[in-house]
Amino acid sequence: EDKVVQSPLSLVVHEGDTVTLNCSYEVTNFRSLLWYKQEKKAPTFLFMLTSSGIEKKSGRLSSILDKKELSSILNITATQTGDSAIYLCAVEARTSYDKVIFGPGTSLSVIP
Amino acid sequence: DAGVTQSPTHLIKTRGQQVTLRCSPKSGHDTVSWYQQALGQGPQFIFQYYEEEERQRGNFPDRFSGHQFPNYSSELNVNALLLGDSALYLCASSLIWQGSSEQYFGPGTRLTVT
Numbered sequence: 001e002d003k004v005v006q007s008p009l010s011l012v013v014h015e016g017d018t019v020t021l022n023c024s025y026e027v028t029n030f031r032s033l034l035w036y037k038q039e040k041k042a043p044t045f046l047f048m049l050t051s052s053g054i055e056k057k058s059g060r061l062s063s064i065l066d067k068k069e070l071s072s073i074l075n076i077t078a079t080q081t082g083d084s085a086i087y088l089c090a091v092e093a094r095t096s097y098d099k100v101i102f103g104p105g106t107s108l109s110v111i112p
Numbered sequence: 113d114a115g116v117t118q119s120p121t122h123l124i125k126t127r128g129q130q131v132t133l134r135c136s137p138k139s140g141h142d143t144v145s146w147y148q149q150a151l152g153q154g155p156q157f158i159f160q161y162y163e164e165e166e167r168q169r170g171n172f173p174d175r176f177s178g179h180q181f182p183n184y185s186s187e188l189n190v191n192a193l194l195l196g197d198s199a200l201y202l203c204a205s206s207l208i209w210q211g212s213s214e215q216y217f218g219p220g221t222r223l224t225v226t
Contacts, residue, residue: 032213041220102154102156
């Protein structure tokens with residue numbers, strides 16, 4: 001059965017800290033790995049990763065995919081209180097139709 | 113350019129009742145997917161609609177049904193509500209040729225079943 005696992009499930013850090021969020025997956029016919037940020041309701045897209053070893057960056061956020069290890073990490077440097085959110089990892093699989101499987105999310109709290 | 117919209121924002125229903133949730137996709141999008149997100153969990157795929165037909169379905173019982181209209185908007189219907197149906201229901205829209213990785217989410221409908 002297709003599965004996406006995230007760790008840790010929750011994390012509390014102080015402003016300025018660097019955090020690393022982990023995602024691992026077992027999916028048939030992998031197509032891409034996606035990271036989302038969910039602050040209140042609607043998840044907002046952060047990154048899409050398809051190739052192994054290539055880092056995607058956006059400001060203080062970066063992510064990399066390891067297809068050999070079936071995993072990905074999301075790094076946030078110099079955290080701010082505005083980074084407090086749930087970070088969702090999802091994997092898109094290509095079967096007869098494409099489908100997206102989400103992990104449980106990591107709840108990040110950044111305290112001043 | 114309006115994004116994905118959903119209505120209502122919040123809803124409280126009693127066990128056994130029926131509910132209808134609505135979604136308007138982002139302008140230009142032709143595919144709508146529905147997800148259920150229980151508290152503390154990631155979104156779980158319910159089903160996807162394209163060309164007014166259910167294209168694929170997740171592991172949800174037949175109590176969950178949907179519809180897509182010619183203008184691409186969609187409804188999610190849940191019959192015989194259970195306490196466990198309490199969740200945030202998210203709608204996401206996309207273009208069929210881009211795949212679900214390019215989907216945009218709406219703000220969700222928070223359903224509480226008492």
